[in-house]
Amino acid sequence: MLRWLARRIIAAALVVFVVTSLVFVVTHVFTDPATVSLPLEASEEHRAQRRAALGIDRPLGVQYWDFVSGLVVGDLGESFWQNQPASKLVLERLPATLKLVAGATAVTVLLAAPMGMLAAWWERRFPDHAVLGFSMASISAPPFWIGYLLIIVFAVQLGWVPTFGSRGFASLILPSFAIGLASAGRLAQMTRRGIVEELRKPYAVTALSRGFSRSYTIVHHTFRNVASGFVTMTGWELTRMFTGYTVVIEVVFAWPGVGRLAVQAIEGRDLILVQAAVVVLATLVVVTNLLVDIARRMIDPRVELA
Amino acid sequence: MSGASPNTGGSTERLLEVKDLTVGFPTRDGIVRGVDRLTLNVGSHERLGVVGESGSGKSVMGLAILGMVLPPGRIMGGSVRWRGEDVLDPAVAGRVRGREIAMIFQDPMVSLNPLKTVGSQLRELLKRRVGLQGPAIRRRSLELLDMVGIANAGERLRAYAYELSGGMRQRVMIATALACEPTLVIADEPTTGLDVTIQDQILALLHDLSTELGMSVLMITHDLGVVAQFCDRVQVMYAGRIVERAPINEMFADPQHPYSLGLLHSVPRVDRDDGELTGIPGEPLDRARFPPGCAFEPRCSEARGGCRDAPPPLLKTADRRWVACYNRPAEGSA
Amino acid sequence: MTATDDTMASEAGTGAADAAPPEGVTVLADLRSHLRKSKAGISGIIICSLFALVAILGPWLPLIKDPTKQSLPDRLTPPVGWGGTWAHPLGTDQLGRDILARLIDGARISLLVSVTAVIIAAILGTVLGLVAGYIGGRIDTLIVSAADVQMAFPGVLAGLILVAAFGPSVWLVIIVVAISSWMVFTRVGRNLVLTLKTSLFVEASELSGTPSSRVMWRHLLPNLVSSLITLCVLELAAAILAESAFAFLGFGVQPPRSSWGLMIQQGRNYVTGDGWWIVTFAGLAIAIVVLGVNLLSLWLQSFNDVAEREQIILERPGA
Numbered sequence: 021m022l023r024w025l026a027r028r029i030i031a032a033a034l035v036v037f038v039v040t041s042l043v044f045v046v047t048h049v050f051t052d053p054a055t056v057s058l059p060l061e062a063s064e065e066h067r068a069q070r071r072a073a074l075g076i077d078r079p080l081g082v083q084y085w086d087f088v089s090g091l092v093v094g095d096l097g098e099s100f101w102q103n104q105p106a107s108k109l110v111l112e113r114l115p116a117t118l119k120l121v122a123g124a125t126a127v128t129v130l131l132a133a134p135m136g137m138l139a140a141w142w143e144r145r146f147p148d149h150a151v152l153g154f155s156m157a158s159i160s161a162p163p164f165w166i167g168y169l170l171i172i173v174f175a176v177q178l179g180w181v182p183t184f185g186s187r188g189f190a191s192l193i194l195p196s197f198a199i200g201l202a203s204a205g206r207l208a209q210m211t212r213r214g215i216v217e218e219l220r221k222p223y224a225v226t227a228l229s230r231g232f233s234r235s236y237t238i239v240h241h242t243f244r245n246v247a248s249g250f251v252t253m254t255g256w257e258l259t260r261m262f263t264g265y266t267v268v269i270e271v272v273f274a275w276p277g278v279g280r281l282a283v284q285a286i287e288g289r290d291l292i293l294v295q296a297a298v299v300v301l302a303t304l305v306v307v308t309n310l311l312v313d314i315a316r317r318m319i320d321p322r323v324e325l326a
Numbered sequence: 327m328s329g330a331s332p333n334t335g336g337s338t339e340r341l342l343e344v345k346d347l348t349v350g351f352p353t354r355d356g357i358v359r360g361v362d363r364l365t366l367n368v369g370s371h372e373r374l375g376v377v378g379e380s381g382s383g384k385s386v387m388g389l390a391i392l393g394m395v396l397p398p399g400r401i402m403g404g405s406v407r408w409r410g411e412d413v414l415d416p417a418v419a420g421r422v423r424g425r426e427i428a429m430i431f432q433d434p435m436v437s438l439n440p441l442k443t444v445g446s447q448l449r450e451l452l453k454r455r456v457g458l459q460g461p462a463i464r465r466r467s468l469e470l471l472d473m474v475g476i477a478n479a480g481e482r483l484r485a486y487a488y489e490l491s492g493g494m495r496q497r498v499m500i501a502t503a504l505a506c507e508p509t510l511v512i513a514d515e516p517t518t519g520l521d522v523t524i525q526d527q528i529l530a531l532l533h534d535l536s537t538e539l540g541m542s543v544l545m546i547t548h549d550l551g552v553v554a555q556f557c558d559r560v561q562v563m564y565a566g567r568i569v570e571r572a573p574i575n576e577m578f579a580d581p582q583h584p585y586s587l588g589l590l591h592s593v594p595r596v597d598r599d600d601g602e603l604t605g606i607p608g609e610p611l612d613r614a615r616f617p618p619g620c621a622f623e624p625r626c627s628e629a630r631g632g633c634r635d636a637p638p639p640l641l642k643t644a645d646r647r648w649v650a651c652y653n654r655p656a657e658g659s660a
Numbered sequence: 661m662t663a664t665d666d667t668m669a670s671e672a673g674t675g676a677a678d679a680a681p682p683e684g685v686t687v688l689a690d691l692r693s694h695l696r697k698s699k700a701g702i703s704g705i706i707i708c709s710l711f712a713l714v715a716i717l718g719p720w721l722p723l724i725k726d727p728t729k730q731s732l733p734d735r736l737t738p739p740v741g742w743g744g745t746w747a748h749p750l751g752t753d754q755l756g757r758d759i760l761a762r763l764i765d766g767a768r769i770s771l772l773v774s775v776t777a778v779i780i781a782a783i784l785g786t787v788l789g790l791v792a793g794y795i796g797g798r799i800d801t802l803i804v805s806a807a808d809v810q811m812a813f814p815g816v817l818a819g820l821i822l823v824a825a826f827g828p829s830v831w832l833v834i835i836v837v838a839i840s841s842w843m844v845f846t847r848v849g850r851n852l853v854l855t856l857k858t859s860l861f862v863e864a865s866e867l868s869g870t871p872s873s874r875v876m877w878r879h880l881l882p883n884l885v886s887s888l889i890t891l892c893v894l895e896l897a898a899a900i901l902a903e904s905a906f907a908f909l910g911f912g913v914q915p916p917r918s919s920w921g922l923m924i925q926q927g928r929n930y931v932t933g934d935g936w937w938i939v940t941f942a943g944l945a946i947a948i949v950v951l952g953v954n955l956l957s958l959w960l961q962s963f964n965d966v967a968e969r970e971q972i973i974l975e976r977p978g979a
Contacts, residue, residue: 039813043821051825143397156958160897160951162904165924165943168931172940176932183932220396222437229392230502231424231455240450244441263814268905272928283909286824294824298817306812320441 025314032310037088039302043295044087052076053291057100074100074292096296101288106296110278114300117277120199120270121261123192127200128207128257133250135204136211137238143216151208158205163265167198167272184274195273199265203257210253214246221245248320255312259305341510341542342368342391342427347404349383349390349566360386360399362566365640368510368542373533375545375557375574377589383566384546385432388514391544392427393419424455428503430532432515434495438487444471444498445483451505470501475531493524500531504539511536512544517552529556550589554578562586565621568640571648582649585622620652628653701959707952715767727765728916731756736935751937753927759938762918763945769919770949773830773912774899777837778892785842786888789849793857804850807843815840819906828911837902841895848891852884893957897950904946920946 047053054070071077075086090096096107139151158166174194175183182191218224219234219242227237267279274280278297285293349361360383368374378384389395391406393414406413408422431437439447448467452458458466464483471479474497487495496516503511513532517525533556536543545556553560553574560577562570562585570583581587619634620626626633632652641656643649714721725748732755738744739751739759750759792803819836826832906912907921915922920942927938 035809035812038809042809042813046821046825056825156951156954157947160954161947162901162908162921162924162943162950164905164908165939165946168924168928168939168943172931172936222431222433223439225389225394225396226429226431226437226499226502227439228394229389229423229429230451230506231420231422232450233420236454241439241442245439259812259814264816264905267816267820268908271909282820286820286911289824291824294820298821302813302817305814305817309812 021317024317028310028313032306036303036306039306040087040091040299041084043298043302044084047291047295048076048080048083048087051291053100056291057289074098091299096299097292099285099290099293099296101285101290101293106293109281109293110296110300113276113278113281116275117262117266117270117279119192120195120266120275120277121258123196124199124203124261124265125254125258127196128203129254131200131204132207132211133243135208137215137243139208139212140215140219140242141235141238148212151212155205155209158201161202163198163202164268164272166201167195167269170194170198171272191273195269195275198269198272199261202265203260207250207253207257211243211246211250214249215242218242218245244319248316251315251319252312255308255315258308258312262301262304262308339370340367341370341409342366342544343405343407344391345405345407347387347390347406348402349386349395349399350402351399357402359383359402359566361390362637363404364566364568366561366568366571368544370509370542371536371540372559373536373543373545373557375547375553375560376563377547377550377553377560378563380548382563384548384563385514386566387563388429388512388544388546391512392423392429424451424508425506426508427510427512428506428508430496430499430503430511430513430516432518434499435487435492438495438499438502440487442486443483444485444487444490447498447502448483448505451502455506466505470504471498473504473535474498474501475527476501492520493528496520496524496528497531500528500535504535507539508541510542510544512546514546515548516545517547517549525552526555532556562589567621567637567650568648569622569650571640573646576647582643582647582654583622583651584626584628584653588625620650698959698962700955704952704955704957704959707948708956711767711949711952712771714764715771718764718768721764724764725758725761727757727761727918729757736930738934739937739941742937750941753923753938754930754935759923759941762923763920763941765918766920766923766942766945767949769830769907769913769917770900770903770946773834773837773903774896777834777899777903778841778895780834780838781841781895782845782888782892784838785845786849786884788842789846789851790853790884792846793850793853800850803846807846810839810843815902816905819911823906823911828914830913833903833906833912836906837899840902841898844895845888845891848887849884852887856883890957890960893953893960897953897957900946900950900953 052071052074054067054074054076058067058070068077076083087097094107095105096110098104099106099109102109135151135154139148142148171183171194174180181193184191215238219237223245224237224242227241228234232240266277267283269275270277270280271283278301282294282297282301285297344364344366347361347364348359350357350359352358362383364383364387366374366376376384376387386395386399390401391413393401393406393416395401401414408418408426411418411422413419413422413427438444445464445467448470449463452463452466456466467483468479471482476482476494476497482490482494482498487498490498500516511532516532517528520528529552532543535541543556545552547553557574559573560571561568562577562583564585570577570581570586572582577586578590581590619632619636620629620638623629623633630653638650638652640648640650641654643654643656718724731752734748734752734756735754737748737752737756740746740749742751744751748758748760750763752758753762788803792800815836818839819833822832822836903912904919904921904924907919908925910922910925913919913922915926923942924939927935927942930936931939
């Protein structure tokens, strides 16, 4: 187990390294933070000044070494838009993003598991079709639009929850649903299919033949066996959230998270800050995948030690 | 052989009565009958064997007796009565399954829940199906494992199926079947995939347990050796139909259906264990395309014109002997 | 005949097996008979064809106004049924432009970006998958690890960094959507090749000395076609959603051109007041088209029901 864990961690670190190196190639080889930060009509002199200030006049190899050694100690460069260390800015916004992802994950799991079981229990009957309808609708609608619809209905028309910003628990509800509905739609279908497949397996047939009811068998036998798939899928949904949904939804709800910071940094032509936000989000994706693998091993003792 | 066979209304009580049970599976070319107008009876303290090739519908039959069919199949007709009650009624089935009739499946590796320990699988049965509480559960679990001959039972309770040997798993499977003290055990190829010595041990165990606990056993197998060793009476199944029914000694001494003859003369092969019998000319049956007449006709050496028109009915040819073949005159007709 | 033919044999029964008549003909016939039984398939095809038609014919459709014509006196006219008139059936936006006309104009961008991106991804990904599967060895390892890294670095992140570096543009969005989907095709292509590689007929043609590239084209590619079409449809749904998200963030098409995502961005300030219809109708357009594509792909999947492909749909991270 420990050796397996060590191998997985090294592999994950390697992926982070490759991804950040790719980011560096884009931000320093194809262009550079100084060029991006200045308007097209800026004078050559002005450009040279900015380059020197950012240390971009040095050879690429030196810059790359700086970048990598900075990464190791958590130094992601200086944001010239805010005149502060980029890592500090990103880390300040990180808790808000994590809170949002946690809320969305809760919505996802709490909707998907019961819906999937219900659909499997009533296979090819009305509840099954209804859940499929929900899934198709939720994965087809763009999440930012769902966000606005939720605002129109629940914040503007009904006035139940605040519209924008992040004040207290109530303001977390709408963005969590805006993100979680699509994930729940996908996950519910996967759960349903998993359970239906499991119900045909010999061990489930054994349980039914011993007189356990269909509902008992679904909840106590098959769901446990689809749990490792469920966790993996939830992990995939988490990575979708970190990389796509949060960026858009944070913009919709003016949520002070890392995704919105990245968008603001793009508008502020601050390449260093965008780079920092992207590196942090990519690392979160890799860490999520690692945690999913560990969770799967804990649920299912048969998962190979490979 | 122990006990007189109660086929024709003997002294023992009739437990299970299956009449004209038909299970259909929709396919591209129409509905294929996995089990076709099956009739069988099991009396108390009886050990009945059902023998046939793989694909003959034996396993479908085992589940259908409990009112269970894997989708997309469904029960299309017939009745299953347990002590007079209709098992195809879900309410009755809920009571009968596990508690009155328990099944033992082949391949316990996949038939036991892979993610639950032996102990927890016994516990949920004893708690939810028997109604035991507290320490009685553990006591009874240990007793059950002891009954099926598992040493250091306390330790085994914590084991998962994949941590046990094949023979050990089948013993656990038998223990879970015995948990609710059933009156009838349906054993579907309980020894397939096990080593020969282990096979004998498992059969001996089942034999002893059925005598000790007074259980009837319906043994489903492709292996005539198992039937000879274990059963009082045997039915031969081909393409979802019963083709011959006889007391065990008479079946081996004088098989009457051409298929039974072929079965007895075929040499069991040691190198394969997939339930396929060799020695009968022709391809093993292809369920999707069996003919309108006798299903065995294409492979039968005695086939004649009339065999192709309609399936032969199962008729009584002598005392306690039934055969479905146009070439065997029924009792009193010749 | 081969492993894929087994996988193609669906519930409806694609009988493309041993006799092997002109394969395409039987598959098409089966497809048609299967479609007749599927409401999802029919509605999917209707929605998708309408979308394509509107997008292509847009400017030549009768009775449609100029999508860029502003008219401040008419600004924020509500749609018919909410106090508007048939002059602007779906109302107008904050600059008095006709929303229906802008929706039709936006369909062009959605179609252009998503279809181009998927075609690029499909070609690139499939070729890499075929090469990886067929050649194997180090090249295989390299391509597989590249796909793994891409999985950990989904398109939106790449999009953010590329937009920051090069500024917003439609072509950038196309590239970003393409690079977030190529590895799906690579994986499927590679797996199919590996399955086929061991099957008899490839071995046979290797023995008879046919050059390996010809073996690949003659035998492998036709077997890939059905799964690739299914995947393309699936990726199309993701691509339309991704395009709309980028446009919404202001990273895609720039004003005065219109796009559904951009309409939502521009209309969002009116969500809480008088002008809910801008965001509502633009989003509805996206949702309906994506739903159509999803229905189509659901039906295609039920037709060639390959569990592995389903897994890929569901498991892929990214927008």
